[in-house]
Amino acid sequence: MARKFQFGIIATLCVAVAGTSMVPITPAQAQGIFEFLRSPRERELRRQRAYQKRLYKQEQQRKRQQVRAPRISVKATRYYKYKAEKPRLISFKSLSTIATASADDLTAPTIGNSPFDEARPFLAELKLRALPEVGEALKAHYQQYPHFVWLNDGKINAKARNALVVLSSADKYGLDPADYDVVLPARDQVLTEEDLRIRNLVEFEMALSAKVLTYVMDATRGRVNPNKISGYHDLPQHKVDLAGALTVVSETDDVEKYLAGVNPNNAQFRALTEELARLKDADESERVEIADGTLIKPGKLHPELPNVIAAILLKGSDELKEKHAATFAAYLGGEDYSPPLVELVRDFQQESNLKPDGIVGRNSIRAMVDMSNAQKIEKVQLAMERVRWLPRQLGPRRVFINQPAYQAAYFENDKEKLNMRVVVGKKSNQTNFFYDEIETVEYNPYWGVPRSIIVKEMLPKLYNDPSYLDRNGYEVTTARGRRVASRNVDWYNVAAQNAPINVRQRPGKRNALGELKILFPNKHAIYMHDTPSKSLFNKDIRAFSHGCVRLHDPRGMAAAVLGTDKEYIASQIALGKNKAEKVPGNIPVYVSYFTAWPSADEEVKYYADIYSRDSYLKKAIASTVKARQGV
Numbered sequence: 001m002a003r004k005f006q007f008g009i010i011a012t013l014c015v016a017v018a019g020t021s022m023v024p025i026t027p028a029q030a031q032g033i034f035e036f037l038r039s040p041r042e043r044e045l046r047r048q049r050a051y052q053k054r055l056y057k058q059e060q061q062r063k064r065q066q067v068r069a070p071r072i073s074v075k076a077t078r079y080y081k082y083k084a085e086k087p088r089l090i091s092f093k094s095l096s097t098i099a100t101a102s103a104d105d106l107t108a109p110t111i112g113n114s115p116f117d118e119a120r121p122f123l124a125e126l127k128l129r130a131l132p133e134v135g136e137a138l139k140a141h142y143q144q145y146p147h148f149v150w151l152n153d154g155k156i157n158a159k160a161r162n163a164l165v166v167l168s169s170a171d172k173y174g175l176d177p178a179d180y181d182v183v184l185p186a187r188d189q190v191l192t193e194e195d196l197r198i199r200n201l202v203e204f205e206m207a208l209s210a211k212v213l214t215y216v217m218d219a220t221r222g223r224v225n226p227n228k229i230s231g232y233h234d235l236p237q238h239k240v241d242l243a244g245a246l247t248v249v250s251e252t253d254d255v256e257k258y259l260a261g262v263n264p265n266n267a268q269f270r271a272l273t274e275e276l277a278r279l280k281d282a283d284e285s286e287r288v289e290i291a292d293g294t295l296i297k298p299g300k301l302h303p304e305l306p307n308v309i310a311a312i313l314l315k316g317s318d319e320l321k322e323k324h325a326a327t328f329a330a331y332l333g334g335e336d337y338s339p340p341l342v343e344l345v346r347d348f349q350q351e352s353n354l355k356p357d358g359i360v361g362r363n364s365i366r367a368m369v370d371m372s373n374a375q376k377i378e379k380v381q382l383a384m385e386r387v388r389w390l391p392r393q394l395g396p397r398r399v400f401i402n403q404p405a406y407q408a409a410y411f412e413n414d415k416e417k418l419n420m421r422v423v424v425g426k427k428s429n430q431t432n433f434f435y436d437e438i439e440t441v442e443y444n445p446y447w448g449v450p451r452s453i454i455v456k457e458m459l460p461k462l463y464n465d466p467s468y469l470d471r472n473g474y475e476v477t478t479a480r481g482r483r484v485a486s487r488n489v490d491w492y493n494v495a496a497q498n499a500p501i502n503v504r505q506r507p508g509k510r511n512a513l514g515e516l517k518i519l520f521p522n523k524h525a526i527y528m529h530d531t532p533s534k535s536l537f538n539k540d541i542r543a544f545s546h547g548c549v550r551l552h553d554p555r556g557m558a559a560a561v562l563g564t565d566k567e568y569i570a571s572q573i574a575l576g577k578n579k580a581e582k583v584p585g586n587i588p589v590y591v592s593y594f595t596a597w598p599s600a601d602e603e604v605k606y607y608a609d610i611y612s613r614d615s616y617l618k619k620a621i622a623s624t625v626k627a628r629q630g631v
Contacts, residue, residue, distance in 0.1 A: 077232055079230040082228055082619055084620070085131060087628060087630070088130070088131075093125075129630065134210050134214055135210070137242030138209055149205065150163070151205055166255070168181075173384065178629075180214060181211070182207050182208050216240060217240050220388065222386075225237055226386075232431075235390070235433065238388075264388060271602040271603075282373050287372070288370075291304050294365060298359070309331055311368035317351055324340075324344045345360060346358045348364075376606060378614075379596035383596040395411075396412070397412050398410075398411050398587060400592065401590060403592065406421055406424065410557060415600075419600070423537065433591065436520040437588055440519045440581060441516060441558045441569075443577070444576060444578045444579065445507060445516060445517045446511075447511055448503070449503040463492065473510055474503055476502070512531070513530060518551075518557060530554035537552045555573075562584070593611070595609050
């Protein structure tokens with residue numbers, strides 16, 4: 001009975017397999033099928049089919065249940081609407097009388113019948129518009145030293161006239177003379193207007209002192225507070241002893257020299273000052289223009305080719321011109337982009353630190369065609385403002401990174417010893433403008449993943465694949481350092497509640513920091529480091545990182561700051577261990593932003609405004625002008 005039942009089942013299966021074909025099978029055929037179904041091979045096939053079916057069901061269920069990772073906002077660095085400090089009406093009423101003081105008060109002003117004391121009554125009603133710091137410094141100085149600085153015997157003295165010369169030529173140092181304009185008292189007042197004459201002289205005294213102090217403040221620290229422009233600026237404002245400055249002015253015999261000296265006195269500022277003077281006297285007639293949108297490829301014809309060759313003849317180095325003298329001589333102005341001309345363009349690109357591909361495009365044209373003098377003057381003036389945000393002396397031994405130039409340089413005894421290409425932050429992850437001090441070199445580093453990257457880039461993957469970090473060489477630890485599997489972490493809570501969790505990538509070939517990193521601890525978590533993405537250094541525009549500075553020659557920079565050689569650095573990396581080495585001495589590092597900056601030979605170079613920070617600085621300066629003019 002049991003056997004007949006088995007045959008019946010087999011027959012039913014065969015009919016099912018045959019579908020609509022109702023072909024009868026014999027008992028012998030049924031027995032063969034039964035034996036096949038019991039064979040190990042068929043059992044394995046059935047197991048695999050069942051497994052695939054299960055996987056398919058699970059995938060479909062996962063898709064039905066899957067939702068998008070929640071959007072968690074991370075407070076991003078941003079640009080602000082700049083609000084310049086406004087001048088206020090300063091009252092000098094406190095100076096109109098002499099305060100009584102005890103006999104032993106040595107700081108009290110001398111009481112007498114000096115010209116200043118005789119003029120005190122005219123200070124009672126005097127009010128001037130000045131920046132608050134300037135007003136306080138004025139009153140502090142004249143309270144302690146009640147003497148005229150700019151007047152002698154009721155007349156404007158030579159010191160005042162020399163000061164006016166400096167203020168009227170403030171544009172020599174990238175400042176605006178209109179900010180320091182002082183109206184001279186009228187000379188045609190008759191004796192019956194003596195009171196008015198004295199009142200005007202007293203007002204001139206205070207006005208000139210106010211403008212001189214404003215000049216001292218602007219020349220020393222700049223007209224703009226960079227930290228009010230954006231969160232990408234992190235530069236401490238220099239403190240200026242304005243009251244002390246007016247005391248120095250009153251005592252010096254050479255006010256012109258003193259006022260010129262309050263500007264930065266480093267080689268970079270001097271080079272910018274000389275460039276500004278040269279540009280104002282320059283002749284625009286030699287400038288060559290190439291049409292916008294020009295793109296010339298080897299072997300093609302193009303009407304702009306004569307302008308390209310003319311631009312290279314004007315901008316190329318003497319070595320380039322000598323090497324390609326025959327090409328220049330043979331070129332008759334045609335439109336055929338022939339091999340000799342391609343070779344000329346490649347060499348020009350090479351010396352301009354561009355990819356030598358022979359294709360004349362936007363970046364090559366930017367190197368070939370000078371900006372107008374007006375554009376260059378503007379960039380130099382902005383650079384002079386930015387120099388004022390830095391220390392007066394950059395230091396004989398330093399690392400200087402200029403983001404628009406995509407370059408980092410190491411200096412020793414104020415001489416450039418090393419220069420290399422760098423990759424800086426994307427426009428959405430801009431590298432900050434700040435300065436710090438280098439502390440350590442770390443070999444075979446871990447990469448501590450910033451929270452912003454976890455939230456913006458990793459969270460979407462982790463939300464639907466919690467094991468993503470475990471599989472890709474990352475370590476996840478709690479605030480106390482306990483290792484946990486990424487699949488066991490509530491990543492939504494980490495992002496939404498800022499839960500304390502640390503993620504780092506282990507050292508190795510896939511590590512985002514490469515072989516080493518150079519640290520100068522700062523609140524922006526920015527440092528210099530190696531990278532496995534070497535091809536990016538071949539690009540002309542190199543803004544690809546999350547904000548850190550990637551070095552083309554990290555071993556060379558590490559050797560420089562440690563005072564050793566690249567062989568030593570290689571030996572430390574070869575050990576394969578994560579290790580930090582302290583950098584000896586004090587080496588400042590400037591992570592700067594200059595679209596005009598002198599090279600090692602003090603020739604000023606110009607760069608594209610990759611983050612549009614020139615435009616933001618111009619807006620800040622315009623806001624300052626309006627505030628000072630009372631607009």
